[in-house]
Amino acid sequence: MAKPKVNTMEELSLAIGVSRPTLSRYFQDPASVRDSTVKKIQRGLEDVDYVPNFFATRLNRKSTGLIGVIIPHLNDLFFTSLLEVIQQSARAQGYTVITQSSHGDADLEQHAAGKLMSMNADGVIVAPLGEGSSARTFERLMTSMPLVFVDSHLPDALPGVPFVGTDNTQSISLILDYLCQAGESPLFLGMPKLNSNAMDREAAYLAEMEKRGLRSEIVPGSSQTAGWEFEAYAHDLMDEHFSNGRFRTGTLLCANDRLAIGALRAANRHRLFNRSGGLRIAGHDDHPLSRFMTPSLTTVKQQIDRIGEEAVSILAGLISDGRPSLEAKETRMFETTLRVRESA
Structure with missing residues (x-):
């Protein structure tokens, strides 16, 4: 049997026999109401279909929660x-x-x-x-x-x-320590200059490469005008470079995994992972899909x-x-x- 629908505090007051001010105090802070009254209200609520209005129960509070x-x-x-x-x-x-x-x-x-x-x-x-x-x-x-x-x-x-x-200096240093084991100088594919991470990670790459005595190189692109569609940006940019014979071998470090996913797609289109001494790509973030890419993506995991x-x-x-x-x-x-x- 369906419970009777109660829409307002006034209707609820009549239905369970408790004054409206007392109900208001109960919904704001049950501890402010006597135990016997709390039990009466709780029993009454079991017999009706009533959902307290979230904002109405907070009108007199200093905090909205x-x-x-x-x-x-x-x-x-x-x-x-x-x-x-x-x-x-x-x-x-x-x-x-x-x-x-x-x-x-x-x-x-x-x-x-x-x-x-x-x-x-x-x-x-x-x-x-x-x-x-x-x-x-x-x-x-x-x-x-x-x-x-x-x-x-x-x-x-x-x-x-x-x-x-995230400590971007630590994260870039960590991934470079691994990538540089082969003695290579990884290229860097930066994010479009949209937030502090874009600038911090690129600055960390340049500083860490200088510290290691290795040549740094930023992949050229039109990131200044690009938006938040990182995969499409990286795919189109790297596809153009690969088509013109650039950056087809070596190591590419991407400022985030979404860029790396786009770069992976472009690299697969050019079959750059199917040859000895081919391209290596790494990312940053450990995006939930990064381990399901082809090939699965080497990256660093943020502590979300x-x-x-x-x-x-x-x-x-x-x-x-x-x-x-x-x-x-x-x-x-x-x-x-x-x-x-x-x-x-």
Whole structure:
């Protein structure tokens, strides 16, 4: 038999015989209501079909219990994996996550920030677009709530905002230690200059190659005008180079796995893995699909779990302490581990 549908707190009050103010206190904090009344409410809720309005139960609270997350793309498996960790960590601390995607567009990133402010979120974790981001957007956001950057940041515009990400100097050094065992000078295929990771990883490559006394070389391309379609960018660029007889042998280090996936596709099209002394390709990130490529991709694994958990931990601390983000100045960078597979 179907339970009677109850739509409002007033209807619920009549249905179970408890005053509306008492119900409101119960949904905000059950500990504020007498034990006998709590049991009466719980028994009554079992007999009706009622779902409390999330926002109505928080109208009189100082905290909404909401954490906002803004990421560049939902279809990027790195960000979806990071988001899953953030959601799990936030849930464990009693928060509900509201996710917004900027879709690689600065205007949408600004709109997402405004949406979270209108919802009175307690704090926000942002993987900023980088060069396309507006520092003014985040400065305005920080007047309403604490902010933590994750994966990439804006070191020039907002150097004091807490940041959690990967130690790119360590990760590039680690993969170069392995790739240089053969005595080669790996080429570097950089990311389009969209965020701090693009600049940091390229700078780390140049510094680490100089430290080893090896010649560095950046694969030439039009990355300044490229967008977030990394696989297509790398495929088209390397296909053109391979077609013109360039970079068909040796070692190619890609700034992320999505670039490496595109480069692998182009290399397979030219059958560059089917010959002795052919091309080697390596990436960065350990993308969920990297081990299923042909050949499987040698890369470095980021600590996504620790990055997501630490971002939530820092944000929850700021919320609890009532501290502005710029007073925190916390930076947490995690090391990577090597994943040797068939491609290099």
